[in-house]
Amino acid sequence: xxxxxxxxxxxxxxxxxxxxxxxxxxxxxxxxxxxxxxxxxxxxxxxxxxxxxxxxxxxxxxxxxxxxxxxxxxxxxxxxxxxxxxxxxxxxxxxxxxxxxxxxxxxxxxxxxxxxxxxxxxxxxxxxxxxxxxxxxxxxxxxxxxxxxxxxxxxxxxxxxxxxxxxxxxxxxxxxxxxxxxxxxxxxxxxxxxxxxxxxxxxxxxxxxxxxxxxxxxxxxxxxxxxxxxxxxxxxxxxxxxxxxxxxxxxxxxxxxxxxxxxxxxxxxxxxxxxxxxxxxxxxxxxxxxxxxxxxxxxxxxxxxxxxxxxxxxxxxxxxxxxxxxxxxxxxxxxxxxxxxxxxxxxxxxxxxxxxxxxxxxxxxxxxxxxxxxxxx
Amino acid sequence: xxxxxxxxxxxxxxxxxxxxxxxxxxxxxxxxxxxxxxxxxxxxxxxxxxxxxxxxxxxxxxxxxxxxxxxxxxxxxxxxxxxxxxxxxxxxxxxxxxxxxxxxxxxxxxxxxxxxxxxxxxxxxxxxxxxxxxxxxxxxxxxxxxxxxxxxxxxxxxxxxxxxxxxxxxxxxxxxxxxxxxxxxxxxxxxxxxxxxxxxxxxxxxxxxxxxxxxxxxxxxxxxxxxxxxxxxxxxxxxxxxxxxxxxxxxxxxxxxxxxxxxxxxxxxxxxxxxxxxxxxxxxxxxxxxxxxxxxxxxxxxxxxxxxxx
Numbered sequence: 001x002x003x004x005x006x007x008x009x010x011x012x013x014x015x016x017x018x019x020x021x022x023x024x025x026x027x028x029x030x031x032x033x034x035x036x037x038x039x040x041x042x043x044x045x046x047x048x049x050x051x052x053x054x055x056x057x058x059x060x061x062x063x064x065x066x067x068x069x070x071x072x073x074x075x076x077x078x079x080x081x082x083x084x085x086x087x088x089x090x091x092x093x094x095x096x097x098x099x100x101x102x103x104x105x106x107x108x109x110x111x112x113x114x115x116x117x118x119x120x121x122x123x124x125x126x127x128x129x130x131x132x133x134x135x136x137x138x139x140x141x142x143x144x145x146x147x148x149x150x151x152x153x154x155x156x157x158x159x160x161x162x163x164x165x166x167x168x169x170x171x172x173x174x175x176x177x178x179x180x181x182x183x184x185x186x187x188x189x190x191x192x193x194x195x196x197x198x199x200x201x202x203x204x205x206x207x208x209x210x211x212x213x214x215x216x217x218x219x220x221x222x223x224x225x226x227x228x229x230x231x232x233x234x235x236x237x238x239x240x241x242x243x244x245x246x247x248x249x250x251x252x253x254x255x256x257x258x259x260x261x262x263x264x265x266x267x268x269x270x271x272x273x274x275x276x277x278x279x280x281x282x283x284x285x286x287x288x289x290x291x292x293x294x295x296x297x298x299x300x301x302x303x304x305x306x307x308x309x310x311x312x313x314x315x316x317x318x319x320x321x322x323x324x325x326x327x328x329x330x331x332x333x334x335x336x337x338x339x340x341x342x343x344x345x346x347x348x349x350x351x352x353x354x355x356x357x358x359x360x361x362x363x364x365x366x367x368x369x370x371x372x373x374x375x376x377x
Numbered sequence: 378x379x380x381x382x383x384x385x386x387x388x389x390x391x392x393x394x395x396x397x398x399x400x401x402x403x404x405x406x407x408x409x410x411x412x413x414x415x416x417x418x419x420x421x422x423x424x425x426x427x428x429x430x431x432x433x434x435x436x437x438x439x440x441x442x443x444x445x446x447x448x449x450x451x452x453x454x455x456x457x458x459x460x461x462x463x464x465x466x467x468x469x470x471x472x473x474x475x476x477x478x479x480x481x482x483x484x485x486x487x488x489x490x491x492x493x494x495x496x497x498x499x500x501x502x503x504x505x506x507x508x509x510x511x512x513x514x515x516x517x518x519x520x521x522x523x524x525x526x527x528x529x530x531x532x533x534x535x536x537x538x539x540x541x542x543x544x545x546x547x548x549x550x551x552x553x554x555x556x557x558x559x560x561x562x563x564x565x566x567x568x569x570x571x572x573x574x575x576x577x578x579x580x581x582x583x584x585x586x587x588x589x590x591x592x593x594x595x596x597x598x599x600x601x602x603x604x605x606x607x608x609x610x611x612x613x614x615x616x617x618x619x620x621x622x623x624x625x626x627x628x629x630x631x632x633x634x635x636x637x638x639x640x641x642x643x644x645x646x647x648x649x650x651x652x653x654x655x656x657x658x659x660x661x662x663x664x665x666x667x668x669x670x671x672x673x674x675x676x677x678x679x680x681x682x683x684x685x686x687x
Contacts, residue, residue, distance in 0.1 A: 281684060293613070296378065311602065362599075373598060376590050
């Protein structure tokens with residue numbers, strides 16, 4: 001058991017830290033959270049900056065430990081997170097890298113890395129959220145194209161995406177996991193309607209996507225026809241395994257800010273609040289250690305994160321909500337001000353126990369796949 | 378960073394697990410409950426294996442290993458529910474003659490409690506510093522029988538049938554290493570009760586199917602594992618850094634994983650879990666005893682709160 005950097009890791013960290021100190025002051029001002037075209041430009045611009053400095057591929061090529069250092073250092077320095085590049089960089093990209101043909105990789109990966117194209121995720125449907133495999137969006141072959149009809153929901157920043165990683169049902173007669181296919185759909189194709197959805201945080205960060213006989217080339221299929229579920233499982237293990245790493249570092253920073261705010265406004269004198277913050281410190285320290293443990297394990301197994309991600313996500317998503325509830329206690333009435341420092345974070349934290357697999361689904365995964373309990377009735 | 382067990386560490390853990398499986402299995406556990414008392418032969422076997430001398434330098438006749446290895450060994454004794462003042466004797470190796478080899482049984486004042494007072498040859502920490510030699514029942518600072526504190530020790534009717542307890546009026550600040558090794562034992566318990574719950578949930582049938590097929594039961598088991606794995610990361614990391622805040626975090630999460638895990642395990646066992654015959658209650662009671670070591674857990678929370686401002 002070793003928590004110290006190897007000489008190579010130490011060198012990578014030092015070089016990155018030095019580069020960040022120079023690169024961050026040149027960043028344009030952060031756009032308003034409501035302005036998705038501006039956010040897209042800002043987030044993808046940062047990816048371009050990273051790419052030009054040789055850090056663009058760190059999410060894919062680097063060892064898991066190096067990635068961890070990258071996320072730790074960028075977050076610590078206050079650099080932007082992947083934002084609008086999330087699906088491309090952390091989801092579709094790794095999937096295409098793992099399952100795509102050489103031609104597909106050459107077409108889709110470089111623009112993701114250079115911050116030129118953004119992706120969105122067309123997985124969930126109104127009647128297929130947690131039960132993802134019951135999706136109904138249909139696709140049938142017409143020569144060398146698929147014709148797709150149906151609808152998707154909870155599609156983050158669909159209106160500014162260039163591509164959609166889309167799950168469609170290509171064999172309605174097969175058992176539900178077997179008839180699914182993974183397609184890359186250009187968002188400019190005729191027949192696509194995007195309707196933004198307003199979240200309880202007041203923002204329009206995701207959308208419904210309606211598909212009316214949308215024609216997608218067969219060449220855009222990643223993996224075999226009707227093999228999309230297996231391809232998706234590869235993708236989801238990435239999502240669950242590594243998506244939240246940078247955010248744990250951010251939560252630890254927020255916790256420190258909360259303690260200092262409490263000291264300034266006198267709330268620190270309340271031992272109950274103080275101990276609550278102390279317990280959250282234990283929680284986020286341990287979550288960071290668990291991340292380091294999972295990453296070290298992933299390194300041993302060849303880099304693909306496993307079901308350990310579900311263990312992490314379960315605890316993290318609840319801890320994050322507790323963190324912002326504690327923030328509200330520190331702030332008192334100011335916590336009700338939408339312009340207050342952590343109000344929007346508190347609202348958005350409510351999605352963490354739902355998005356990317358609800359806590360209930362994650363518990364089933366842990367119970368069935370790790371503990372080996374029988375499938376439910 | 379290579380934050381995972383090395384081959385040597387896995388081998389050490391396995392050898393402790395094998396020794397305990399041989400010398401302290403379920404049958405031995407029940408026999409110990411029926412007739413409580415310290416098994417001195419087993420104590421010497423542990424000494425021979427190097428359990429007590431694990432962190433002593435080789436030059437002093439020890440094994441020369443570190444806190445991570447000690448934590449792995451204590452996790453195993455926690456799993457096996459091995460009774461005795463293991464932490465106190467381990468900490469006394471190198472200062473109390475015979476502790477390293479398991480010839481001398483050492484107890485210690487921790488907070489306001491002493492475990493195994495009457496079976497111990499030596500009780501540490503009576504005066505708040507150093508060790509003292511007892512004479513089979515009378516203990517005192519500087520070897521003076523009847524010194525304040527322990528002489529007035531009041532026997533409790535201990536909730537844990539395998540841990541005799543005395544309360545003392547004098548408080549003694551906790552040694553951070555003792556806190557960490559206790560957390561390691563709690564981690565062992567947390568892992569074991571999760572296994573017991575899963576075994577039961579797979580085997581026990583109700584409504585024509587294993588109870589583990591029902592989500593309500595499944596989710597109890599999943600939460601047990603989540604708490605255990607989070608505690609494991611915290612305990613192992615604290616063993617590597619030996620930092621004050623890391624140890625405090627390890628303690629809070631390991632207590633939670635052990636106590637709540639044992640309660641959930643009891644719940645999964647249903648009525649069977651509430652009987653004396655089931656071993657679940659022994660795990661829960663020991664977890665309660667360990668949770669009292671090292672001062673109140675509010676102190677650990679305060680350490681971690683203070684850390685946020687440092």
